[in-house]
Amino acid sequence: MDEQSLIELLQQRLRFSKRIQQADAAVLIAITQEQKPKVLLTRRSIHLSQHAGEVSFPGGKRDPSDTSNIVVALREAQEETALNPFDVKLLGDLPIQRARSGLSVKPIVGLIPAQVDLIAQPTEIDRIFFVPLQELIDAPPLPYEVRLARQSIYFPSMQVESEIVWGLTARMLVSLFQYGLGHQKKWPFLVNPPNFGLAKF
Numbered sequence: 001m002d003e004q005s006l007i008e009l010l011q012q013r014l015r016f017s018k019r020i021q022q023a024d025a026a027v028l029i030a031i032t033q034e035q036k037p038k039v040l041l042t043r044r045s046i047h048l049s050q051h052a053g054e055v056s057f058p059g060g061k062r063d064p065s066d067t068s069n070i071v072v073a074l075r076e077a078q079e080e081t082a083l084n085p086f087d088v089k090l091l092g093d094l095p096i097q098r099a100r101s102g103l104s105v106k107p108i109v110g111l112i113p114a115q116v117d118l119i120a121q122p123t124e125i126d127r128i129f130f131v132p133l134q135e136l137i138d139a140p141p142l143p144y145e146v147r148l149a150r151q152s153i154y155f156p157s158m159q160v161e162s163e164i165v166w167g168l169t170a171r172m173l174v175s176l177f178q179y180g181l182g183h184q185k186k187w188p189f190l191v192n193p194p195n196f197g198l199a200k201f
Helices: 003-013 069-081 133-138 167-181
Strands: 025-033 038-044 059-061 089-093 104-113 125-132 142-147 152-160 163-166
Touching: 003 025, 003 104, 003 167, 025 069, 025 167, 038 069, 038 133, 038 163, 059 069, 069 104, 069 125, 104 167, 125 133, 133 152, 133 167, 152 167, 163 167
Parallel strands: 025 104
Antiparallel strands: 025 038, 025 059, 038 125, 089 104, 142 152, 152 163
């Protein structure tokens, strides 16, 4: 895919849904506006009670005072990364996703300047990093082992920047590719290989 046209495609294809549904939480998928756009990702603090150490988008639960999904996403992004809401050029939203906890989560997509000063809020996240959008599009789905009490389940994942992107965050990226770029990424729901090296997709 021509990297120069990625931003143009996102601008052409993304819109805000006319049917407004207030979600339990919202995240901001922030993409740098440059020739080779990058996606802003964070790694959640290992001290959190839920999803500790997982890669995610800036975001969180709705506060009673939040008036829309957009407000939730921008407020949480500012709290977690110090991203100025006025630096975000909103493009649209993606379908609501359901988290493992049962919460409904709305992804909001926006463009940010290529150079922004961000600061990780240490009680919530311990790393802020950027991954080229094209690299995420091209990343093959690799099996990621999640150990439960009595068994292991293998989820598809993208392994980038020495981090593993899986679960809700990965599903939102696949949704971004589909709705924002018209690109259908092969993404199995679960992989259950007979052994780790022989995953079938």
